[in-house]
Amino acid sequence: PLRYPATCTFKGSTESEKYQYIIHGGKTPNNELSDKIYVMSVVCKNNKKVTFRCTEKDLVGDVPGARYGHSIDVVYSRGKSVGVLFGGRAYIPSAQRTTEKWNSVADCLPHVFLLDFEFGCSTAYILPELQDGLSFHVSIARNDTIYILGGHSLANNVRPANLYRIRVDLPLGSPAVNCTVLPGGISVSSAILTQTNKDEFVIVGGYQLENQKRMVCNIISFEDNKIAIREMETPDWTPDIKHSKIWFGTNMG
Numbered sequence: 001p002l003r004y005p006a007t008c009t010f011k012g013s014t015e016s017e018k019y020q021y022i023i024h025g026g027k028t029p030n031n032e033l034s035d036k037i038y039v040m041s042v043v044c045k046n047n048k049k050v051t052f053r054c055t056e057k058d059l060v061g062d063v064p065g066a067r068y069g070h071s072i073d074v075v076y077s078r079g080k081s082v083g084v085l086f087g088g089r090a091y092i093p094s095a096q097r098t099t100e101k102w103n104s105v106a107d108c109l110p111h112v113f114l115l116d117f118e119f120g121c122s123t124a125y126i127l128p129e130l131q132d133g134l135s136f137h138v139s140i141a142r143n144d145t146i147y148i149l150g151g152h153s154l155a156n157n158v159r160p161a162n163l164y165r166i167r168v169d170l171p172l173g174s175p176a177v178n179c180t181v182l183p184g185g186i187s188v189s190s191a192i193l194t195q196t197n198k199d200e201f202v203i204v205g206g207y208q209l210e211n212q213k214r215m216v217c218n219i220i221s222f223e224d225n226k227i228a229i230r231e232m233e234t235p236d237w238t239p240d241i242k243h244s245k246i247w248f249g250t251n252m253g
Contacts (some may be wrong), residue, residue: 003028006072008083008141010039010117022074022083022117023054025067031103033066039117057117062124064113068089069135072115077144077170083115084146084168087111087134089154107133107154112166113176127165129179132156136189140201140220144168147182147227149220150206152189159208161185163227184229188214190247199223202232205247213247 005026009019019120040054070088074081088108110130114123137151148164163185169176191206191214201220211224219232241247 004033004068005034006068006070006085006088008072008074010074010081010083023039024064024070024072024085024253025088027068029239033068035064035066037115057120057121059115059120059215061122061155062111062113063122064111064115064124065108067108070108071137071139071148073139073141073146075141075144075146075168077168080170081117082168082175083117084111084141084166085113085115086130086139086146086166087108087133087151088149089133105154107135112177113159114168114177123175125177127166127177127179129181132160134162136206138188138191138193138203140193142222142225144154144170145225148184149203149229150188157210159187159189161187163229165227182227182228184197185224186218186229211245213244 001222003026006024008022010022011019015249021040023040026034028034037057037059038054039057040053043051043053059237064085064243067090070085072083072085074083089105090108091100092104092106110133111124111126112130131154132153134151134153138149140147144167146166148162148166150159152159163182165180165182167178187208188203188206192204194202196202199222203218206214215234215237217232217234218229221228
């Protein structure tokens, strides 16, 4: 169904050339939220025509509920891989709904979900460093680590300059998940992240306040597993971009 979800790219292993795409959640045109998870892969390519297969994946355990504005990534550790889901926004529980607040949304709890796509199970982790639910943040996955940057807290109506490092270890027993708060974050939500080379990413667009677009761009670079964020030269934005209320086709909703 049509929706705007969280999507990530999944390779069977770090050396694999075969890609799958993991799609989770999202909001449909009818304002319904989905808790479905899909795996999409390329079946064949011939005569410039690409055929995809999309299958629904059932999960057991701590299954993440319906949401949007979240992130999903894949990490690799000790030859294994898991999906990592964080943040997002969901409708308030039905018991708290009134006619006036029927479509009101709230931040999801700041749990980190590990999704095992091979065995179809999900486990939620509560990390003391993650106190507030965040939506529309930026996430970057590198090997066994995910970096969570920025985001919007609906409860406090702030865009804190967050920078979290979540590391996942996958030994033979239970996974180990730990979180570190790093300095040097930036305040941004609903930004676009693009990878420009193996160790470099660019952040474009987004919001710094509810009605104030973020016109500054940033370069995120990695060296020896250290992350650095710096401003880059701002493009010469066209008048259409400068004066439009919506930034890259997305808003806080």
